[in-house]
Amino acid sequence: MKWLSSNWDLVWQLVFAHVALSVPPIVIGFVIAIPLGWVANRYRVSRGIILLVLGLLYTIPSIPLFIFMPLFLGTPLLSPVNVTVALTIYAVALMVRSAADGLRSVDPDILQAASAMGYSGWQRFWRVELPLAGPVLLAGLRVVSASTVSLATIGSVVGVSSLGYLFINGFQRNIPGEVITGIVATLVIAVVFDLLLVLVGRLLLPWSRRDSRVRARDVARSRTAVLTGAG
Amino acid sequence: MNLFFDGIAWILDSANQGGPGGWIARLGEQLAYTFGAVAIAAVIAVPLGYLVGHTGRGRDLAVSLSGGFRALPSLGLLILLGLGLGIGFRAPLLTFVILAIPPILAGAYAGFEAIDRKTIDAARALGMTELQIVGRVEVPLGLPLLIGGIRSGVLQVVATATLAAYVSGGALGVFIFEGFSTRNYAEALGASILVTVLALVLEGIFALIQRLVVPRGVVAKEPTEIRTRSSRPVAVAGLPAQEGK
Numbered sequence: 165m166k167w168l169s170s171n172w173d174l175v176w177q178l179v180f181a182h183v184a185l186s187v188p189p190i191v192i193g194f195v196i197a198i199p200l201g202w203v204a205n206r207y208r209v210s211r212g213i214i215l216l217v218l219g220l221l222y223t224i225p226s227i228p229l230f231i232f233m234p235l236f237l238g239t240p241l242l243s244p245v246n247v248t249v250a251l252t253i254y255a256v257a258l259m260v261r262s263a264a265d266g267l268r269s270v271d272p273d274i275l276q277a278a279s280a281m282g283y284s285g286w287q288r289f290w291r292v293e294l295p296l297a298g299p300v301l302l303a304g305l306r307v308v309s310a311s312t313v314s315l316a317t318i319g320s321v322v323g324v325s326s327l328g329y330l331f332i333n334g335f336q337r338n339i340p341g342e343v344i345t346g347i348v349a350t351l352v353i354a355v356v357f358d359l360l361l362v363l364v365g366r367l368l369l370p371w372s373r374r375d376s377r378v379r380a381r382d383v384a385r386s387r388t389a390v391l392t393g394a395g
Numbered sequence: 396m397n398l399f400f401d402g403i404a405w406i407l408d409s410a411n412q413g414g415p416g417g418w419i420a421r422l423g424e425q426l427a428y429t430f431g432a433v434a435i436a437a438v439i440a441v442p443l444g445y446l447v448g449h450t451g452r453g454r455d456l457a458v459s460l461s462g463g464f465r466a467l468p469s470l471g472l473l474i475l476l477g478l479g480l481g482i483g484f485r486a487p488l489l490t491f492v493i494l495a496i497p498p499i500l501a502g503a504y505a506g507f508e509a510i511d512r513k514t515i516d517a518a519r520a521l522g523m524t525e526l527q528i529v530g531r532v533e534v535p536l537g538l539p540l541l542i543g544g545i546r547s548g549v550l551q552v553v554a555t556a557t558l559a560a561y562v563s564g565g566a567l568g569v570f571i572f573e574g575f576s577t578r579n580y581a582e583a584l585g586a587s588i589l590v591t592v593l594a595l596v597l598e599g600i601f602a603l604i605q606r607l608v609v610p611r612g613v614v615a616k617e618p619t620e621i622r623t624r625s626s627r628p629v630a631v632a633g634l635p636a637q638e639g640k
Contacts, residue, residue, distance in 0.1 A: 223598045225554030227571060228587030235399055241580065310466040317468040321558070322575070328470055335474045335561070343478065347471040354466035 167341035181325045186316040193255025201263020222257035230322045247319040255308045262304020266297030298369040313354040402584030425566040428556040432491030440496045444503020461497035477562030487559035495548035502544015506537025538608040546601035
């Protein structure tokens with residue numbers, strides 16, 4: 165506590181750096197994952213290939229992935245871009261599975277009804293398929309958000325500023341309070357992000373609560389699949 | 396890409412291979428952490444997960460526990476324990492045990508939960524005792540998902556074991572941090588390649604095991620979609636194999 169009270173500025177600064185480091189991968193990862201998830205859901209062959217490749221990418225441990233990045237991007241070793249791209253890769257790898265599962269959870273009868281009512285494929289996707297896949301997408305996005313926020317701390321090992329700095333500095337100077345501050349601040353960011361996502365979900369998907377029993381099963385199943393890495 | 400070959404050259408250089416400080420010994424340490432931590436975690440988490448899965452009690456707690464741990468920064472935990480327990484292998488091992496518990500717990504209870512209730516009711520109607528239901532019905536049917544949980548625990552630990560070097564706990568991370576502080580990119584890259592290959596090999600082995608443990612009699616079949624769905628319920632116990640694939 166004593167450490168925290170005299171280092172507020174540093175902690176705030178790192179909190180902002182951490183948020184700035186973790187938001188782009190979550191957003192970009194989500195945007196990339198939707199079309200990939202659609203393709204994965206559309207054809208059986210593509211589902212196998214896409215999920216296999218992303219599963220392998222997700223298997224690459226974080227520090228090695230940060231270190232590989234300069235090879236592919238031509239960036240300097242200590243560049244924050246390495247961490248952003250690596251975290252985006254993880255986010256895509258996690259999210260595509262949820263996207264495919266979410267799109268699959270939409271009742272085919274509903275899609276046929278939409279087509280019968282004259283929706284084109286494009287309209288049907290945006291107005292029917294995507295919103296109905298929403299709850300599963302949201303569950304996936306919450307997992308992505310929590311894991312990205314946590315992984316961003318590793319960036320400090322390769323010299324990219326984040327709350328992980330408090331761990332490393334706290335270890336070198338032997339100040340447990342500093343390390344605890346870092347852990348708590350990371351958890352707080354993760355919880356705030358999670359609450360924001362739930363809030364956005366409530367606003368965008370107001371029907372999902374009414375229909376909650378059926379959805380809860382799909383959501384729980386998708387979450388279990390993500391947790392146990394079943395793929 | 397030249398740098399990549401420098402990394403490969405570092406691995407192939409016999410000066411970096413043998414002896415207590417060579418990468419072969421460090422790889423062994425990485426594996427020892429992985430399997431040691433996962434074994435300890437399994438001893439704790441599997442019975443707990445089975446209890447939750449069989450009784451259905453404490454499910455919410457188990458779910459939020461396994462979900463919430465995802466946000467816990469492993470580096471922070473490792474360093475905090477390192478400050479408490481001192482440098483060496485104890486802090487990393489304890490960290491990895493803590494990391495491996497949530498996925499294994501989730502795999503254990505999810506494996507039980509994914510079983511069609513009718514299957515369990517049928518077992519009970521046949522006169523099986525609760526213990527028999529657990530041992531002969533739930534454990535075999537839940538095995539693919541349990542292995543899935545262990546697989547993700549193993550992957551998490553084998554990846555995170557790289558950090559052990561931060562508190563002087565050895566393993567392959569030694570070369571990565573050394574490479575960083577001495578600006579020897581080839582060394583850091585070589586060790587990174589080793590860690591990645593190790594993770595991919597373990598992933599492959601566990602994917603294979605997960606397939607092999609699907610009990611005979613459980614048909615691992617993709618559900619046929621769109622227009623061909625029958626209005627009658629799907630055959631019993633199709634779920635675990637599907638989910639654990």
